Amino acid sequence: AQKVTQAQTEISVVEKEDVTLDCVYETRDTTYYLFWYKQPPSGELVFLIRRNSFDEQNEISGRYSWNFQKSTSSFNFTITASQVVDSAVYFCALSEANAGGTSYGKLTFGQGTILTVHP
Amino acid sequence: DAGVIQSPRHEVTEMGQEVTLRCKPISGHDYLFWYRQTMMRGLELLIYFNNNVPIDDSGMPEDRFSAKMPNASFSTLKIQPSEPRDSAVYFCASSFRGFNEQFFGPGTRLTVL
Numbered sequence: 001a002q003k004v005t006q007a008q009t010e011i012s013v014v015e016k017e018d019v020t021l022d023c024v025y026e027t028r029d030t031t032y033y034l035f036w037y038k039q040p041p042s043g044e045l046v047f048l049i050r051r052n053s054f055d056e057q058n059e060i061s062g063r064y065s066w067n068f069q070k071s072t073s074s075f076n077f078t079i080t081a082s083q084v085v086d087s088a089v090y091f092c093a094l095s096e097a098n099a100g101g102t103s104y105g106k107l108t109f110g111q112g113t114i115l116t117v118h119p
Numbered sequence: 120d121a122g123v124i125q126s127p128r129h130e131v132t133e134m135g136q137e138v139t140l141r142c143k144p145i146s147g148h149d150y151l152f153w154y155r156q157t158m159m160r161g162l163e164l165l166i167y168f169n170n171n172v173p174i175d176d177s178g179m180p181e182d183r184f185s186a187k188m189p190n191a192s193f194s195t196l197k198i199q200p201s202e203p204r205d206s207a208v209y210f211c212a213s214s215f216r217g218f219n220e221q222f223f224g225p226g227t228r229l230t231v232l
Contacts, residue, residue, distance in 0.1 A: 043208065045212075050220050105169065109161060112161065
């Protein structure tokens with residue numbers, strides 16, 4: 001069964017610090033998809049990034065960057081020069097094929113990491 | 120374009136009552152998902168549909184829960200009878216193809232007294 005572990009329950013940093021959120025996953029599939037979502041205090045879930053299992057290139061988007069390493073089954077997320085607006089719960093998620101191999105919709109979420117950025 | 124629309128945004132009901140949550144996915148999306156979020160269990164997938172057909176309902180907690188998708192633009196999640204332990208935020212999400220990003224609605228906060 002698929003599993004996503006976000007070992008850091010809560011992280012607290014001061015503005016402008018860099019912070020890395022860890023995500024480790026377990027899957028038996030060779031084809032799968034990884035996601036990061038942000039849930040700000042308002043409660044909605046905001047999509048940040050998707051990665052497929054065949055693309056190990058790191059990605060940078062502004063202050064955000066992601067490091068995908070299949071060898072360690074990790075998909076870590078780094079925020080550079082954090083800001084107060086980055087305060088939120090961040091979820092890592094894994095999508096595997098269903099039993100028939102016809103659909104990849106089933107997302108398994110980690111427990112989330114609460115990030116608090118202090119001014 | 121409108122995002123995923125859920126109604127109601129808040130629902131307070133008494134134990135034993137029937138609750139119906141509604142969702143309108145993003146037009147053109149062929150997958151629809153229902154999730155439940157609680158402090159204890161986090162975000163759990165309850166059921167998802169592809170082209171209005173239920174694909175996986177293994178996350179539906181028990182027979183008191185049912186979901187339907189009569190057409191591509193509407194889905195319901197029904198709880199009958201409701202119990203206090205059903206109190207949670209219920210999210211609906213949709214995507215184009217199952218492996219693409221899912222777009223979430225604002226959620227329905229359900230409180231069962």
